[in-house]
Amino acid sequence: MLENTFLPITKEECLSQGITQLDFVYVIGDAYVDHPSFGHAIISRVLQAHGYTVGIISQPDWKDDKSITILGKPRLAFLVSSGNMDSMVNHYFVSKKHRPNDAYTPGGEPYKRPDHATVVYSNLIRKVYKDIPIIIGGIEASLRRLAHYDYWSDSFKRSILLDSQADLISYGMGERSIVEIADALNSGIRVSDITFIRGTVFKTKHPEELCDPIMLPDYDSMKENKERYAESFGIQYRNTDAVKAGILVEKYQNNQYVVQNPPQPPLTTQEMDDIYDLPYMRTYHPSYEEKGGVPAIREIQFSLTSNRGCFGGCNFCALTFHQGRTIQTRSHESIIKEAEKIIKEPAFKGYIHDVGGPTANFRTPSCKEQLQRGVCTNRQCLVPSPCKNLNVDHSDYLSLLRKLRNLPGVKKVFIRSGIRFDYLIEDKDDSFFRELVQYHISGQLKVAPEHICDEVLKNMGKPSNDVYERFRKKYIKLNDEYGLNQYIVPYLMSSHPGSTLKEAVALAEYLRDLGYMPQQVQDFYPTPSTVSTVMYYTGLNPITLKPVYVCRNPHEKAMQRALIQYRNPQNRQLVEEALIKAGREDLIGFSKNCLIRPQNGKFEKRKTENSVKPQGRKKSPKKKTIRNIHKKK
Numbered sequence: 273m274l275e276n277t278f279l280p281i282t283k284e285e286c287l288s289q290g291i292t293q294l295d296f297v298y299v300i301g302d303a304y305v306d307h308p309s310f311g312h313a314i315i316s317r318v319l320q321a322h323g324y325t326v327g328i329i330s331q332p333d334w335k336d337d338k339s340i341t342i343l344g345k346p347r348l349a350f351l352v353s354s355g356n357m358d359s360m361v362n363h364y365f366v367s368k369k370h371r372p373n374d375a376y377t378p379g380g381e382p383y384k385r386p387d388h389a390t391v392v393y394s395n396l397i398r399k400v401y402k403d404i405p406i407i408i409g410g411i412e413a414s415l416r417r418l419a420h421y422d423y424w425s426d427s428f429k430r431s432i433l434l435d436s437q438a439d440l441i442s443y444g445m446g447e448r449s450i451v452e453i454a455d456a457l458n459s460g461i462r463v464s465d466i467t468f469i470r471g472t473v474f475k476t477k478h479p480e481e482l483c484d485p486i487m488l489p490d491y492d493s494m495k496e497n498k499e500r501y502a503e504s505f506g507i508q509y510r511n512t513d514a515v516k517a518g519i520l521v522e523k524y525q526n527n528q529y530v531v532q533n534p535p536q537p538p539l540t541t542q543e544m545d546d547i548y549d550l551p552y553m554r555t556y557h558p559s560y561e562e563k564g565g566v567p568a569i570r571e572i573q574f575s576l577t578s579n580r581g582c583f584g585g586c587n588f589c590a591l592t593f594h595q596g597r598t599i600q601t602r603s604h605e606s607i608i609k610e611a612e613k614i615i616k617e618p619a620f621k622g623y624i625h626d627v628g629g630p631t632a633n634f635r636t637p638s639c640k641e642q643l644q645r646g647v648c649t650n651r652q653c654l655v656p657s658p659c660k661n662l663n664v665d666h667s668d669y670l671s672l673l674r675k676l677r678n679l680p681g682v683k684k685v686f687i688r689s690g691i692r693f694d695y696l697i698e699d700k701d702d703s704f705f706r707e708l709v710q711y712h713i714s715g716q717l718k719v720a721p722e723h724i725c726d727e728v729l730k731n732m733g734k735p736s737n738d739v740y741e742r743f744r745k746k747y748i749k750l751n752d753e754y755g756l757n758q759y760i761v762p763y764l765m766s767s768h769p770g771s772t773l774k775e776a777v778a779l780a781e782y783l784r785d786l787g788y789m790p791q792q793v794q795d796f797y798p799t800p801s802t803v804s805t806v807m808y809y810t811g812l813n814p815i816t817l818k819p820v821y822v823c824r825n826p827h828e829k830a831m832q833r834a835l836i837q838y839r840n841p842q843n844r845q846l847v848e849e850a851l852i853k854a855g856r857e858d859l860i861g862f863s864k865n866c867l868i869r870p871q872n873g874k875f876e877k878r879k880t881e882n883s884v885k886p887q888g889r890k891k892s893p894k895k896k897t898i899r900n901i902h903k904k905k
Contacts, residue, residue: 301385302355302376306553309572317550353410354389379563394436405463409442415801421809441473471536490523498810515646545606579629585652587733587803628689666704693743716759731770769807773854776832
């Protein structure tokens with residue numbers, strides 16, 4: 273049985289635990305939080321469970337060489353991760369303005385990690401320790417493992433393996449590959465000879481030694497011709513499944529090749545259970561207490577991970593490249609065991625905040641043959657319409673939720689992970705939908721239709737708008753049936769590839785008819801290794817190689833965003849300009865169908881309940897509620 277204590281972060285802590293030299297030193301861009309929602313905690317505990325010692329260097333000063341030496345030279349390797357988020361997403365809004373705080377840093381303090389943290393940390397290690405193996409992983413390394421477009425510099429970058437001077441990338445979730453890497457290093461194999469492990473990326477000058485490799489376009493040709501990059505990404509996209517994927521090879525100058533091995537197979541339920549049963553301290557290191565702790569713990573402290581993977585197929589999401597499309601689940605027993613630990617925590621007030629994963633209501637493989645034959649490479653499971661082989665079944669998830677809400681000490685079990693409404697509405701048995709409405713919503717259900725124009729939705733990899741309408745109407749009907757007054761809050765995205773001002777105006781008209789104005793709107797954010805980002809950069813859909821309209825102009829992006837919030841007086845000028853440019857002056861006037869009044873007229877914001885406070889609930893029958901507003905449609 274492993275000792276239940278924090279991993280060492282100082283030499284003194286190493287000695288107190290009887291460690292004279294660590295096997296691995298793990299350099300991370302986050303604060304050290306020993307909780308299974310943090311990747312560094314899982315990887316460290318998995319290595320520890322296999323007999324290896326691991327120490328943590330959290331948020332080192334990248335301007336000081338000594339910051340990387342505080343634990344000494346590890347016996348086997350340095351591990352490096354930027355943290356739970358890509359460091360650039362962590363630092364910047366889509367506008368490229370700095371975020372004012374960092375939830376993964378003690379006290380929420382910003383700027384405690386560098387831009388492109390994985391590269392900076394790895395180069396610092398290489399400067400100090402010339403010959404030590406460096407293994408990079410986590411979301412930043414995983415999604416930049418091959419040549420990619422970098423939105424923040426508006427440039428086409430090489431594989432992060434080259435820029436970081438690391439030896440290997442452990443991509444994806446990494447539990448299996450990191451143990452295999454550790455065992456190989458421990459047996460005396462040179463890191464340059466570790467070329468045989470699934471879920472890794474390595475460098476070579478001898479591609480002829482590879483078995484049936486798939487040659488991608490070389491880096492220079494992709495940098496010169498965006499269509500070549502779109503072609504390459506299409507190949508990569510069709511090689512993300514453990515059963516069907518091949519070895520991908522990307523050539524660089526000086527006869528250097530970056531090689532991506534196929535992904536690791538999905539974890540079994542037993543493997544998932546074992547990982548989540550490791551002796552996590554379930555909180556941040558006590559040294560952060562004086563700064564007020566680590567804000568990110570609040571979101572996950574009383575939440576439960578039940579699954580991994582997603583077959584939803586959203587084009588703006590990188591899950592296909594990181595976790596894969598095959599659903600991996602924990603057993604009920606494992607989840608309940610963790611819930612019982614949560615219940616005993618002093619700060620627990622009776623509310624389990626979430627039970628889910630990337631998509632909460634995915635608990636089974638999308639079809640029966642998936643585990644043997646792999647996921648389809650030529651179509652998605654849910655879009656543009658559900659596959660005839662799709663297995664729609666909420667019974668296991670519903671059974672789990674019933675067990676959790678019946679635990680002593682539990683008042684309520686919420687679901688705050690994404691609910692895939694198109695999957696939910698396909699279930700002929702509406703038992704889960706009914707109990708979701710009755711027991712698992714905290715006043716409002718957030719879902720992600722993202723848009724209402726089918727052409728935009730097609731480019732997003734989302735279902736057509738009529739699917740969302742079916743779901744919305746059923747949700748309202750069930751709330752009425754149970755006498756509940758719970759809202760449905762749709763997430764909407766502006767400026768996604770395929771969206772012109774015409775589609776943005778159509779979305780504004782839809783919101784007008786609902787009497788709904790979102791408080792927040794998400795501009796499309798081009799992050800590495802998504803289909804949508806490739807569209808943004810190349811102007812082509814990498815799956816079909818067909819042209820896609822891309823809104824890159826900051827002013828047009830502002831107009832598209834303003835149209836979604838057209839009732840906000842601050843957006844009036846942008847909305848008027850957008851309507852004129854789109855040839856929709858008919859929406860400027862005094863009739864009820866107009867979005868704004870003429871410039872010389874008196875602009876009055878329509879007073880609907882939701883235009884003032886979308887999250888508020890009013891029970892007076894004289895007031896409109898979002899639920900009743902939605903009935904109009």
